[in-house]
Amino acid sequence: MGIAVLTMKASVIEMFLVLLVTGIHSNKEMTKKIKRPKNTVPQINCDIKAGKIINPEFIVKCPPGCQDPKYHVYGTGVYASYSSVCSAAVHSGVLDNSGGDILVRKVAGQSGYRGSYSNGVQSLSLPRWRESFIVSESKPPKGVTYPSALTYSSSKNPAAKAGETTKAYENPSVPGASAQPVTMMQALAAEAMHTALPKPTPFVAAATSSPRPQPGGHRSQERDLWSTTTYTSNRSSPSAKPGTQRQDFSRAAVQKPAETDVSLGFVPKEELSTQSLEPVSRGDPNCKVDLSFLIDGSSSIGKRRFRIQKQFLTDVAEALDIGPAGPLMGVVQYGDNPATHFNLKTHMNSRDLKTAIEKINQRGGLSNVGRAISFVTKNFFSKASGNRGGAPNVVVVMVDGWPTDKVEETSRLARESGINVFFVTIEGAVENEEQYVMEPNFANKAVCRTNGFYSFSVQSWFGLHKTVQPLVKRVCDTDRLACSKTCLNSADIGFVIDGSSSVGTGNFRTVLQFVANISKEFEISDTDTRIGAVQYTYEQRLEFGFDKYNTKPDVINAIKRVGYWSGGTSTGAAIQYALEQLFKKSKPNKRKLMILITDGRSYDDVRIPAMAAHHKGVITYAIGVAWAAQDELEIIATYPARDHSFFVDEFDNLYKSVPRIIQNICTEFNSQPRN
Ligand SMILES: *[C@@H]1O[C@H](CO)[C@@H](O)[C@H](O)[C@H]1NC(C)=O
Numbered sequence: 001m002g003i004a005v006l007t008m009k010a011s012v013i014e015m016f017l018v019l020l021v022t023g024i025h026s027n028k029e030m031t032k033k034i035k036r037p038k039n040t041v042p043q044i045n046c047d048i049k050a051g052k053i054i055n056p057e058f059i060v061k062c063p064p065g066c067q068d069p070k071y072h073v074y075g076t077g078v079y080a081s082y083s084s085v086c087s088a089a090v091h092s093g094v095l096d097n098s099g100g101d102i103l104v105r106k107v108a109g110q111s112g113y114r115g116s117y118s119n120g121v122q123s124l125s126l127p128r129w130r131e132s133f134i135v136s137e138s139k140p141p142k143g144v145t146y147p148s149a150l151t152y153s154s155s156k157n158p159a160a161k162a163g164e165t166t167k168a169y170e171n172p173s174v175p176g177a178s179a180q181p182v183t184m185m186q187a188l189a190a191e192a193m194h195t196a197l198p199k200p201t202p203f204v205a206a207a208t209s210s211p212r213p214q215p216g217g218h219r220s221q222e223r224d225l226w227s228t229t230t231y232t233s234n235r236s237s238p239s240a241k242p243g244t245q246r247q248d249f250s251r252a253a254v255q256k257p258a259e260t261d262v263s264l265g266f267v268p269k270e271e272l273s274t275q276s277l278e279p280v281s282r283g284d285p286n287c288k289v290d291l292s293f294l295i296d297g298s299s300s301i302g303k304r305r306f307r308i309q310k311q312f313l314t315d316v317a318e319a320l321d322i323g324p325a326g327p328l329m330g331v332v333q334y335g336d337n338p339a340t341h342f343n344l345k346t347h348m349n350s351r352d353l354k355t356a357i358e359k360i361n362q363r364g365g366l367s368n369v370g371r372a373i374s375f376v377t378k379n380f381f382s383k384a385s386g387n388r389g390g391a392p393n394v395v396v397v398m399v400d401g402w403p404t405d406k407v408e409e410t411s412r413l414a415r416e417s418g419i420n421v422f423f424v425t426i427e428g429a430v431e432n433e434e435q436y437v438m439e440p441n442f443a444n445k446a447v448c449r450t451n452g453f454y455s456f457s458v459q460s461w462f463g464l465h466k467t468v469q470p471l472v473k474r475v476c477d478t479d480r481l482a483c484s485k486t487c488l489n490s491a492d493i494g495f496v497i498d499g500s501s502s503v504g505t506g507n508f509r510t511v512l513q514f515v516a517n518i519s520k521e522f523e524i525s526d527t528d529t530r531i532g533a534v535q536y537t538y539e540q541r542l543e544f545g546f547d548k549y550n551t552k553p554d555v556i557n558a559i560k561r562v563g564y565w566s567g568g569t570s571t572g573a574a575i576q577y578a579l580e581q582l583f584k585k586s587k588p589n590k591r592k593l594m595i596l597i598t599d600g601r602s603y604d605d606v607r608i609p610a611m612a613a614h615h616k617g618v619i620t621y622a623i624g625v626a627w628a629a630q631d632e633l634e635i636i637a638t639y640p641a642r643d644h645s646f647f648v649d650e651f652d653n654l655y656k657s658v659p660r661i662i663q664n665i666c667t668e669f670n671s672q673p674r675n
C-alpha cells in the first residue's frame with residue numbers, strides 16, 4: 001500500500017511538472033504581453049467567480065460591497081470555484097465589506113460543499129464541483145511574486161458544447177478502467193500542488209489557446225492543472241432516470257458526501273450547473289421573512305392530528321418557497337416545555353424542510369403556549385440561529401383547543417421585541433368548554449391590535465389545509481407586518497423646547513405646532529412610539545413623560561396645552577435634565593430620540609451634556625431658528641451633524657423641515673440592523 005501510494009504520488013507530481021513546463025512554454029508570449037510593473041495587484045469585481053480565473057494562485061483586490069446575497073457562494077472554508085471570489089472571502093472572514101486584497105489558492109474539487117452563515121454571508125451547499133479554492137490574507141511568502149494580471153478563461157468554448165460532452169458524461173466508464181478513490185486522489189493532488197510545485201513568477205497556468213488532446217475524456221476550456229490530470233468517471237447509478245436523477249444526485253451528495261462519485265475536471269461546467277444548481281431554490285425574494293413555527297405537541301392533540309399538523313407545515317414550507325434569498329423557517333415544538341427542532345439556517349429549502357418535518361415526533365404534555373412564546377422571543381431569533389436582521393421576524397403559533405398557561409403578556413413582550421405573532425387556533429373551545437380556558441379570547445389578545453389579520457380560527461383539523469394559502473399570503477405581506485419594528489413605531493421621542501423670552505408667544509405656538517406635526521407622523525401607543533416633552537429657559541420643566549399619554553390625540557392635545565414659560569436659555573442644563581427626567585424612563589427596547597428646538601445661543605456650555613446624551617445612545621436632533629448658533633447645533637447633534645442638525649431663518653419656515661427630519665429618522669433606523 002505504502003509503495004503504491006508513493007508511486008502514485010510520484011507520477012502525479014511528474015505529471016504536474018510536465019504540464020507546468022509545457023504550460024509555461026506555450027504561454028511565453030502571453031506572459032510577456034501582460035507583464036506589468038511589480039506590486040500591481042489586479043482588481044476584480046464582486047461577481048467574478050474563481051472558475052473564471054485560470055491562475056492557480058493569485059492576489060487580487062476586491063472592491064467594497066461584496067457582502068451581498070446576489071453574489072453566490074458555495075461551501076465553507078473550501079469553496080466551489082463556482083462561487084464569487086470576493087464574497088467567499090467575506091464569508092471566510094478574510095475580508096470585510098469594505099474590500100481589500102486577498103490571496104486565493106485553487107485546490108481540488110470536493111464531493112460535497114456545506115453551506116453556512118458566516119460574517120454576514122449565507123453560503124450554499126453544493127453536491128460537488130470540479131475545482132475549489134481557499135482564501136487567506138494577502139501575505140505573500142518571501143520571494144514569491146504573484147501575477148500582476150489574471151488570466152481569464154473564455155466563457156464560451158465550442159469544444160465543450162452540450163451534445164458531445166454530455167454524452168461522454170452520461171456514458172458509464174469502460175469496464176476495467178479503474179476509478180481511484182477520490183479522497184485519496186484529492187489529497188495527493190492537493191499535496192503535490194502545494195509542496196512539490198516551484199512557485200512560478202509570474203505564474204500563468206496552462207491556458208492554451210488551442211486545447212491539447214486529452215486522454216480519457218472531454219472537458220471544458222475553463223480548466224486548470226487539475227483538469228488536465230486524467231480521472232476516470234464512474235456513474236454511481238447509470239440506470240437513474242433523467243427525471244429523478246438530479247434530485248437523487250444532489251441529495252445523496254449532501255447527505256453522504258463520501259459515497260458520491262466525483263470526476264474531477266471531467267464534467268463540463270454547463271452540465272454541473274444545470275444538475276446541481278437549479279433544483280435548490282434560492283427562495284421567493286418577495287417574501288423575505290424569518291419565520292418560526294411553534295407547533296402543538298401536547299398530549300391532547302393525538303397522533304392523527306399531529307400528523308395533519310406536520311402536513312400543514314410541509315405545505316406551508318412549500319407554498320412559501322424557502323431559500324436563503326427568500327423566507328427561512330425553523331420549527332419549535334411545545335408541550336410542557338418548548339424545544340427547537342431546527343432553526344432558521346438548519347434547512348434552507350422547502351425540500352429539506354419536508355424531510356426534516358417528517359421526522360418530528362410528538363412530545364406530549366401540557367399546552368404551555370406562553371412559555372413557548374417566551375422561549376422563542378429569547379432564543380430563536382438570535383444571529384447564531386440564522387436571524388438575518390433585515391427580514392421581519394414572524395412566529396406562527398399553532399394551538400389545538402386552548403393553551404394551559406397565559407399568553408397575552410408573553411405575546412406582548414414578543415411583539416415589543418419586534419416579532420410578528422400569528423395564532424392559528426384549531427378546534428378552539430366551544431361554549432361548554434370555555435370555563436377551562438384561562439384567558440378567554442386569548443388569540444385576539446395575543447396578537448397585534450390591528451385585529452383579524454394575525455389570527456386564524458379553524459373549525460376542524462381536517463379543514464386546516466384551507467388555511468395554507470391565506471396564512472402564506474399574510475406572512476409574506478411584509479408591508480403589513482405592523483407588529484414588527486419600524487422607524488415610526490419603535491422610538492421614545494423626547495422634545496426639548498426652548499421657551500426663552502426671545503421666542504415670543506406667537507412663535508411659541510408655531511414651535512408647538514411643529515412638535516405636534518412631527519409627532520403626528522409616528523404610530524403612538526404604549527407599545528409603539530411614545531412622546532415626552534421638556535420646556536426650558538434658565539430652568540427646566542417636565543411637561544409630560546413617555547408614559548403619560550398613549551394615544552395620538554392625547555399626545556397632540558398635551559402638546560397644544562404646553563404653556564409658554566419665557567426666560568433665559570440654558571440649553572446645556574436642559575439636555576442634562578431631559579436625560580434624567582425623560583430618557584431614564586425610556587424602555588430598553590426603544591430607540592431614544594431627542595429633538596431639541598432653540599432660537600438662540602445657550603447661556604451655558606452644551607458640550608458635556610451633549611456628549612452625555614450621545615454616550616447614552618440618545619440620538620439627538622438639533623433644530624435651530626433665527627438667532628440659533630450653527631456651531632452649537634452641530635455640537636448638540638448626533639454625528640454626522642449634517643443629518644442631525646437643521647437651521648431655519650424664521651419660525652414660519654419651521655414646517656419645511658418636518659419631512660426631512662422624519663426622513664432622516666427613518667433612514668437612520670433602516671441603516672441599523674433590526675431586532
Ligand atoms: C462503477 O459503477 C458500477 C455501478 O454502480 C459499479 O458496479 C462498479 O463497481 C463501479 N466501478 C468502479 C471501478 O468503481
Ligand SMILES: *[C@@H]1O[C@H](CO)[C@@H](O)[C@H](O)[C@H]1NC(C)=O
Nearest residue numbers: 510513514517654655656658
Ligand atoms: C403643521 O401642519 C399643518 C397642517 O399640515 C400646516 O398647515 C402647518 O404649517 C404645519 N406647521 C408646522 C410648524 O410644521
